[in-house]
Amino acid sequence: MAAERDLELLDDYLTNRLNAEERAQFENRLKQDPELQHEYSFHKSIAEGLRSVRKAELKAMLNNIPVPPIEGTPTIVKWAGGVTVALIIGIGIYFFLMPEPHVQEAAKPVTTPPVIEQDETTPEKSRPETIATVPPTESNTPKSAVPAPRVTPKTSEQPAKKIQAYDPSADEQGAGENTNQPESNTGDVTPPAADLMVETVIDKTYSFHYKWKGDLITLYGKFDAPETFTILDFRDEGKAYLFYKNAYYLMTENETVKALSPVNDPVLLNKLRSKRGN
């Protein structure tokens, strides 16, 4: 059993926390001390295990984020689910040709990080809990928990040196043509004038309600973690939609608290789905 100090040193070595000199010293000792080598390989494999679990967790989190279809798949194809073919063709053509350009500008899926007011913790403190809400699909399967062979978690990429005079932000502009992602057009400098902000409030009087005043939407009820819902901004039509747990809810600007009721109109649902980039 290595001394406590050595264990600390091992950990610092394994996580690149030593400076060059300390590192060299440690590596020297490692060469000459079989017992330390033994400890080292034990702790190294544990560190690798932790890394692969964390990596799988991050990947699962990224996989859970809705993204726009990569290729220019016509949105019409995406609408197919659950609606009869005739209906699809009808409304498909209608939406494809008619309101699309208009909605394209207006629809702005905004993911907002609201915080429950009653919560004593600071946003930093509550954040780790939100990680836990990500379904751990990947981290549960041993296969994907193991890092892909071609990239170890500690890949030491030094891309800066290899960059040619290429500015992907030029691409970034072009990528914006087909997408409803607001980011690709706004760039980094000009923030949109007024984003909708969302807060959640627990109030015994209301179970699943909302209030919308100005730029602020207040959701009443026990909502799950912020990343589980999305606001679709249709303010130029005087409304917005809340997407939560696979359902959409219409919201109109209103200073009184109103109940949230789900959207059932299949045409509208399809429109919302395609806006959300599903």
Place this chain on the structure above:
Amino acid sequence: MVYRSSSNMNEKETFERICKGDEKALEFLYKKYYRMMTKMVITNSGTEDEARDIYQEALIVFWQKANSGDLVLTSKMSTYIYSICQNLWRKELDRKKRLSNEEKDTAVSQDMDAPERERIILKCIEQLGDTCKKVLMYYYFDELSMQDIADKLGFANTDTAKTKKYKCKQKLDELVKAQYSEQDFLD
């Protein structure tokens, strides 16, 4: 408390939040450059799945570097991430080429017990409490500073974070050792 939506974070703010291990900022970045990065792989004979995979790998490399504090950004984040994507994709193409040339991978595991040891470790990690797991993952993978770990998990100070990390690691070591000795892996 009300928070501004993350849809208009600027470059500097995003990077600062990433450096502190803010997953929301990572999500934001992921969405923002999704098309741009995946397009590179797809136009270079990759599939959509490969493109997503490479982009995620690249973003995680970036995340880890930024978290551990050894990344000084001299270009835009997108330029940096793009070049990681390029490198990873180049490597993947090389690997594919090698595979088809040699027909099959001839890698023979030196240590027959290695997969079993790995399985044991993963199992033991799952047995840890949530906070322990997070402290250790943030320390070993994200390589966050003790201060950032304390901030993220709401510990009073870095000393608490250090003690927590030490105790959690000790617990994990014990769990693994107990399993190893059950399987006769200990020398």
